[in-house]
Amino acid sequence: xxxxxxxxxxxxxxxxxxxxxxxxxxxxxxxxxxxxxxxxxxxxxxxxxxxxxxxxxxxxxxxxxxxxxxxxxxxxxxxxxxxxxxxxxxxxxxxxxxxxxxxxxxxxxxxxxxxxxxxxxxxxxxxxxxxxxxxxxxxxxxxxxxxxxxxxxxxxxxxxxxxxxxxxxxxxxxxxxxxxxxxxxxxxxxxxxxxxxxxxxxxxx
Amino acid sequence: xxxxxxxxxxxxxxxxxxxxxxxxxxxxxxxxxxxxxxxxxxxxxxxxxxxxxxxxxxxxxxxxxxxxxxxxxxxxxxxxxxxxxxxxxxxxxxxxxxxxxxxxxxxxxxxxxxxxxxxxxxxxxxxxxxxxxxxxxxxxxxxxxxxxxxxxxxxxxxxxxxxxxxxxxxxxxxxxxxxxxxxxxxxxxxxxxxxxxxxxxxxxxxxxxxxxxxxxxxxxxxxxxxxxxxxxxxxxxxxxxxxxxxxxxxxxxxxxxxxxxxxxxxxxxxxxxxxxxxxxxxxxxxxxxxxxxxxxxxxxxx
Numbered sequence: 001x002x003x004x005x006x007x008x009x010x011x012x013x014x015x016x017x018x019x020x021x022x023x024x025x026x027x028x029x030x031x032x033x034x035x036x037x038x039x040x041x042x043x044x045x046x047x048x049x050x051x052x053x054x055x056x057x058x059x060x061x062x063x064x065x066x067x068x069x070x071x072x073x074x075x076x077x078x079x080x081x082x083x084x085x086x087x088x089x090x091x092x093x094x095x096x097x098x099x100x101x102x103x104x105x106x107x108x109x110x111x112x113x114x115x116x117x118x119x120x121x122x123x124x125x126x127x128x129x130x131x132x133x134x135x136x137x138x139x140x141x142x143x144x145x146x147x148x149x150x151x152x153x154x155x156x157x158x159x160x161x162x163x164x165x166x167x168x169x170x171x172x173x174x175x176x177x178x179x180x181x182x183x184x185x186x187x188x189x190x191x192x193x194x195x196x197x198x199x200x201x202x203x204x205x
Numbered sequence: 206x207x208x209x210x211x212x213x214x215x216x217x218x219x220x221x222x223x224x225x226x227x228x229x230x231x232x233x234x235x236x237x238x239x240x241x242x243x244x245x246x247x248x249x250x251x252x253x254x255x256x257x258x259x260x261x262x263x264x265x266x267x268x269x270x271x272x273x274x275x276x277x278x279x280x281x282x283x284x285x286x287x288x289x290x291x292x293x294x295x296x297x298x299x300x301x302x303x304x305x306x307x308x309x310x311x312x313x314x315x316x317x318x319x320x321x322x323x324x325x326x327x328x329x330x331x332x333x334x335x336x337x338x339x340x341x342x343x344x345x346x347x348x349x350x351x352x353x354x355x356x357x358x359x360x361x362x363x364x365x366x367x368x369x370x371x372x373x374x375x376x377x378x379x380x381x382x383x384x385x386x387x388x389x390x391x392x393x394x395x396x397x398x399x400x401x402x403x404x405x406x407x408x409x410x411x412x413x414x415x416x417x418x419x420x421x422x423x424x425x426x427x428x429x430x431x432x433x434x435x436x437x438x439x440x441x442x443x444x445x446x447x448x449x450x451x452x453x454x455x456x457x458x459x460x461x462x463x464x465x466x467x468x469x470x471x472x473x474x475x476x477x478x479x480x481x482x483x484x485x486x487x488x489x490x491x492x493x494x495x496x497x498x499x500x501x502x503x504x505x506x507x
Contacts, residue, residue, distance in 0.1 A: 034244060046232075047228050050228040051226055057235075060236055060239055138223035138224065139223075153220075158220055188220070192219060195219060
C-alpha cells in the first residue's frame with residue numbers, strides 16, 4: 001500500500017514567495033488506522049447517519065463529512081478510551097448538521113407543515129404520508145436541539161449507548177450527559193406534544 | 206429556565222419509531238460507494254482524478270505550487286459556495302439536462318475534500334467588485350476570502366487602496382490609509398462607514414451564495430456550443446432587477462456576476478449597477494493575502 005498522505009506536517013518555506021510548504025511524512029499508524037478502527041464501524045456509521053437524515057443524498061453527504069472529521073481527528077480517535085462511541089458521536093453530529101441545513105433550505109422553500117394529530121400507536125397502520133410527516137416533525141425537533149444535547153439524546157435514546165460511553169464521547173461527565181438527555185427529552189416532549197404517542201412506554205431511564 | 210413537564214408523550218418510543226433502523230439498500234449502496242472512494246483516496250492520495258474531474262480540480266485548487274502528490278488541496282471557501290449554490294441552481298440545471306456533471310463534480314469534490322482537509326495549505330480567493338459611478342466616483346473593491354473566518358476588503362479609487370477592512374473570527378478592523386487611522390469593531394453591524402455597505406453581502410462565498418439563493422429567482426440558463434462556461438440569469442421581481450452570472454461549467458463556480466437595475470422607462474437597456482469578477486486561485490504569498498500594498502510600502506501593520 002503506497003500511502004503518502006500527510007499525517008504529520010513539517011513546514012519549510014518557498015524561497016520565491018515565502019509561502020509555507022508542507023512536507024508530507026507518512027506515519028505507519030495511518031496505514032492501519034482505517035482498517036483497524038474505522039472499517040469495523042462502517043455499518044454502524046451508515047446506519048446511525050441514516051436514522052437521522054433519512055434521505056440517500058443527505059446521508060451520503062453526512063457520511064462524507066463524518067469521514068473528513070474522523071480522518072482529521074484520527075490521532076485523537078486512536079488514543080480515545082472509546083473510539084466506537086466517539087465515531088458514533090461524529091457521525092450523529094454530521095447527520096444533525098445536514099439536517100439543520102436541509103431544514104433551513106426547506107423552511108425557505110415550503111410553508112411550514114401544520115402540526116396535526118398523529119396516532120402512532122400502531123406504526124404499521126400509519127399511512128406512508130403520515131409516517132413521513134411524523135419523521136419530518138421529529139427530525140425538525142431534533143435539529144432544533146443544541147448540538148451537544150442532540151448528540152446525547154440520539155446516543156442514549158436511539159442508539160442505547162450507556163451513559164459512561166456517551167460521556168467519554170462528548171468529553172464531559174456522566175452527570176452532565178444525564179442532564180443533557182433529560183433536558184433534551186423535556187424539550188422534545190414540549191415541541192412534539194401534538195403527536196399522540198400511545199406506543200408502549202419503555203422502561204423509565 | 207425550568208422546562209415544562211412533558212404532556213403524555215413517550216419521547217423514547219416516538220424517537221425510536223420515527224428514526225427506525227431501516228437503512229434502504231439504495232442508500233446503503235451509495236454510502237458504500239463513498240466509503241470505497243474514501244479508502245481509495247487515503248490509500249492512493251497521489252492518484253490523479255480522470256479527465257473531466259482533473260480540469261475541475263485544477264480550476265478549483267490551482268496547480269503548480271503544491272507539494273508533489275498533494276493536488277487536491279481543500280478549498281473550504283469553494284465548497285461553502287458550492288454547497289449553497291447547488292441548492293439554488295442544482296434543481297434547475299438538473300431539469301435542463303446537466304445532472305451527471307453536477308453530481309459527478311460535487312461528489313468528487315466532497316470525496317477529496319474529506320481527505321485533503323487534513324493537509325492545510327494557504328490559499329485564497331479573490332472577488333473584484335466594481336460599482337459604477339452614480340453621480341459620484343466609481344468604487345472598486347477587492348475582497349479576499351482567505352479562510353472561512355478571515356476576509357480582507359480593500360477599497361480602491363484610481364487603483365489606490367484607500368481603506369482596508371479585515372474580518373477575522375468575528376473581529377472587524379478598519380484602516381483608513383489616507384487619514385492613517387484605524388478602528389476595531391466588535392461585529393459587522395457596527396460598521397458605519399457607508400463605503401463598505403455595497404460589499405457586505407460578499408464577505409464570504411457562503412454569504413454570496415445564500416444571498417443569491419434567498420433573493421434571486423433563476424430564470425434561464427444559456428450555454429454556447431462547446432463552451433465551458435454558461436450564463437445563469439436570475440431576477441428579483443420586487444426590485445425589477447436582474448443578475449447575470451457566468452459560471453465555469455467544470456467547477457460550477459462563478460466567473461463573473463453582473464447586476465442590472467430596472468429597465469429604462471422607455472424600455473431601454475438596463476443599467477449595470479454592479480460587476481463582480483472572481484479569481485478562485487490567485488497566486489500569492491501569505492503576506493500578500495493579509496497586507497495591502499499600501500501598508501507594506503509604509504512598513505506598517507495593524
